[in-house]
Amino acid sequence: MSDPVITVENLxxxxxxxxxxxxQRYLTFRDLLADKTKRAARRLWSAARxxxxxxxxxxxxxxxxxxxxxALRGVSFEVNQGESLGxxxxxxxxxxxxxxxxxRITEPTVGRARITGRVASLIEVGTGFHPxxxxxxxxFLNGSIxxxxxxxxxxxxDEIIAFAEVEKFLDTPVKHYSSGMYVxxxxxxxxxxxxEILVVDEVLxxxxxxxxKKCLGKMREVGLHQGRTVLFVSHxxxxxxxxxxxxxxxxxxxxxxxxxxxxxxxxxxxxxxxTGAERVWPREAAPGDATLRLLSLKVAAGNGTTSSxxxxxxxxxxxxxxxxxxxxxALRVGFELLRADGTVLLTSFHxxxxxxxxxxxxxxxxxxxxxxxxxxLNAGRYTVAPRICIHCVRxxxxxxxxxxxxxxxxxxxxxxxxxxxxxxxxxxxxxxxVRR
Amino acid sequence: MPQELIIEPGRADRQYWRDIWRYRELFYFLxxxxxxxxxxxxxxxxxxxxxxxxxxxxxxxFVFGRIAKLPPDGSAPYSVMVxxxxxxxxxxxxxLTECSNSLIGNANLISKIYFPRLIIxxxxxxxxFVDFLISAGLLVLMMAWFRWWPxxxxxxxxxxxxxxxxASAGPGLWLAALNVKYRDFRYVVPFLVQxxxxxxxxxxxSKIVPxxxxxxxxxxxxxxxxxxxxxxxxxxETPFYWPGVGLSLAVTFLLLVSGIWYFRRVxxxxxxxx
Numbered sequence: 001m002s003d004p005v006i007t008v009e010n011l012x013x014x015x016x017x018x019x020x021x022x023x024q025r026y027l028t029f030r031d032l033l034a035d036k037t038k039r040a041a042r043r044l045w046s047a048a049r050x051x052x053x054x055x056x057x058x059x060x061x062x063x064x065x066x067x068x069x070x071a072l073r074g075v076s077f078e079v080n081q082g083e084s085l086g087x088x089x090x091x092x093x094x095x096x097x098x099x100x101x102x103x104r105i106t107e108p109t110v111g112r113a114r115i116t117g118r119v120a121s122l123i124e125v126g127t128g129f130h131p132x133x134x135x136x137x138x139x140f141l142n143g144s145i146x147x148x149x150x151x152x153x154x155x156x157x158d159e160i161i162a163f164a165e166v167e168k169f170l171d172t173p174v175k176h177y178s179s180g181m182y183v184x185x186x187x188x189x190x191x192x193x194x195x196e197i198l199v200v201d202e203v204l205x206x207x208x209x210x211x212x213k214k215c216l217g218k219m220r221e222v223g224l225h226q227g228r229t230v231l232f233v234s235h236x237x238x239x240x241x242x243x244x245x246x247x248x249x250x251x252x253x254x255x256x257x258x259x260x261x262x263x264x265x266x267x268x269x270x271x272x273x274x275t276g277a278e279r280v281w282p283r284e285a286a287p288g289d290a291t292l293r294l295l296s297l298k299v300a301a302g303n304g305t306t307s308s309x310x311x312x313x314x315x316x317x318x319x320x321x322x323x324x325x326x327x328x329x330a331l332r333v334g335f336e337l338l339r340a341d342g343t344v345l346l347t348s349f350h351x352x353x354x355x356x357x358x359x360x361x362x363x364x365x366x367x368x369x370x371x372x373x374x375x376x377l378n379a380g381r382y383t384v385a386p387r388i389c390i391h392c393v394r395x396x397x398x399x400x401x402x403x404x405x406x407x408x409x410x411x412x413x414x415x416x417x418x419x420x421x422x423x424x425x426x427x428x429x430x431x432x433x434v435r436r
Numbered sequence: 437m438p439q440e441l442i443i444e445p446g447r448a449d450r451q452y453w454r455d456i457w458r459y460r461e462l463f464y465f466l467x468x469x470x471x472x473x474x475x476x477x478x479x480x481x482x483x484x485x486x487x488x489x490x491x492x493x494x495x496x497x498f499v500f501g502r503i504a505k506l507p508p509d510g511s512a513p514y515s516v517m518v519x520x521x522x523x524x525x526x527x528x529x530x531x532l533t534e535c536s537n538s539l540i541g542n543a544n545l546i547s548k549i550y551f552p553r554l555i556i557x558x559x560x561x562x563x564x565f566v567d568f569l570i571s572a573g574l575l576v577l578m579m580a581w582f583r584w585w586p587x588x589x590x591x592x593x594x595x596x597x598x599x600x601x602x603a604s605a606g607p608g609l610w611l612a613a614l615n616v617k618y619r620d621f622r623y624v625v626p627f628l629v630q631x632x633x634x635x636x637x638x639x640x641x642s643k644i645v646p647x648x649x650x651x652x653x654x655x656x657x658x659x660x661x662x663x664x665x666x667x668x669x670x671x672x673e674t675p676f677y678w679p680g681v682g683l684s685l686a687v688t689f690l691l692l693v694s695g696i697w698y699f700r701r702v703x704x705x706x707x708x709x710x
Binding site: 015028029030032100101102103104105106107108109110111112113114115116117118119121123124127128130132133137140141144145146149150 | 439440441442443444445446461462464465466468469472473476544545546547548549550614618619620621704707708
């Protein structure tokens with residue numbers, strides 16, 4: 001049809017992982033000096049001793065100070081004008097690195113990309129929002145950060161506030177906004193960008209369902225009707241299916257598959273086969289960020305055993321072991337319970353209840369348990385996907401379904417209740433009936 | 437005609453200065469934000485810009501002029517002489533402090549969008565310049581109080597303001613870039629600013645420095661800036677010590693050029709290490 005507007009050839013990005021200094025997050029100049037001096041001293045020392053002992057002593061090999069790590073390697077693909085391309089893959093697959101290279105935040109180590117047209121990258125909603133500034137001021141600030149000119153923002157201003165539904169609070173500092181309003185305003189600015197190419201990373205995952213729908217609609221409009229090119233990164237397979245006709249699948253920095261979204265998502269789901277009722281991550285590979293890491297997720301039966309076959313008349317315990325490095329009031333730890341076909345049955349977070357009933361969180365390890373009541377689930381296979389976020393700000397853990405279990409029906413007391421015979425419905429609670 | 441962008445290793449260097457021009461509006465908005473936030477957050481926002489140099493000037497005039505009985509520059513009142521130096525000193529000191537923290541403070545932006553990173557420390561210098569303008573107003577009031585008026589030499593002041601900009605940007609860029617990589621540089625800055633106030637001729641005239649030390653003393657870029665300000669504001673009653681001014685200029689220029697060079701060299705890895 002038309003020439004590709006994005007051509008990516010053999011793109012790769014190498015990071016250095018430091019093995020020393022693991023205690024601290026940042027390098028300090030003092031340590032650098034100390035390190036250099038120590039090394040020089042050691043060299044002098046060994047040089048002085050070498051004539052005597054070099055043949056006798058075995059060379060002690062110190063482990064290398066850094067290790068190279070390819071976050072992205074040998075990735076090539078093309079995107080045509082007006083096309084929406086989905087980029088999928090689990091955490092650490094290189095999606096964010098790819099986006100960061102395409103939006104020029106970081107440079108690739110090898111390869112090249114050619115992009116025709118202006119690029120707007122939405123790696124986060126509300127980048128640069130300042131809590132002290134008013135809604136109006138933030139629209140201008142955020143707009144210019146996203147690459148709009150002042151004239152463009154002025155022209156779109158009314159449209160933006162109408163979309164965000166915050167007319168009344170335009171001159172209120174955004175620190176007084178509710179988190180919903182904040183996200184709406186932030187997305188509204190982003191939705192009115194005029195760049196020919198939009199690069200979008202998981203921004204839809206925040207905000208309430210109704211607003212997500214509105215955003216998805218807006219994104220579709222952008223892609224289909226305005227003929228703009230969209231690169232869309234998401235864990236949300238449904239959203240990718242809705243928006244993108246073609247997708248690429250990344251795994252461990254490599255391009256695993258590309259083609260029609262249907263095929264690629266099937267490939268992705270097959271890649272992410274769940275593995276029994278418990279999943280434990282080694283600390284260095286645990287999903288999460290500097291705030292929190294998810295160390296394990298498991299499903300246990302009411303009698304306490306970790307099991308992948310559960311009886312419906314017992315509690316189902318979903319246990320999450322998280323390690324918290326910095327506490328945040330808006331932290332929400334939870335999960336999605338899905339049916340085998342991928343439909344989400346329910347979402348639950350540890351602070352869904354009244355404040356006084358929240359399980360307290362503290363720094364370090366926290367083992368949280370959710371009790372799914374007996375007599376709720378229907379027979380069949382279920383999967384659990386961990387969901388941890390800073391409310392309305394960002395996702396910390398947004399993994400595909402990780403553990404799975406089967407439910408056997410044991411809770412019916414009626415002699416008409418046909419145990420494990422297929423029975424329509426995602427859930428199968430027993431309700432109370434009366435005659436009036 | 438849609439523009440074409442090519443991304444490959446080392447490519448960003450060639451488009452750098454063109455990009456700075458292209459991102460001028462972002463520069464404008466970020467500076468605007470910083471200024472707005474600076475004066476919004478505190479009730480005494482603007483008062484702070486007035487009180488700080490004024491109080492220091494009063495203390496310095498008292499300590500150096502009355503107690504130590506150091507000679508003033510020509511016939512100008514001692515406090516006007518001190519204030520003429522306090523203005524550029526405060527400007528450079530605030531710029532340095534703000535610059536060195538600017539990249540860390542905007543880590544969020546740096547890891548989320550692309551723009552020439554030079555915009556951020558440059559914005560900090562501009563923000564500090566607003567304080568400078570406020571204290572310039574104060575100087576006018578002060579001169580009216582003492583009935584001391586400058587002559588035509590005042591016209592040369594933009595030149596020295598430009599010099600002050602260079603003197604804050606050079607070390608500022610060094611500190612900003614180093615601070616990203618080595619977080620302990622933030623402890624260096626307050627020390628630098630504190631000692632700098634006494635090492636630079638703020639509370640006294642640079643002519644009291646013994647002749648044979650004068651050239652060495654001028655290695656401090658602030659000597660050139662402050663002597664320039666005094667010359668322009670105090671009717672040039674103390675003639676320039678030319679070798680010193682030349683040396684100060686050279687050091688300032690060297691710091692600026694090397695600062696830009698170093699900043700550019702490490703800038704592309706900011707997003708990875710910040």
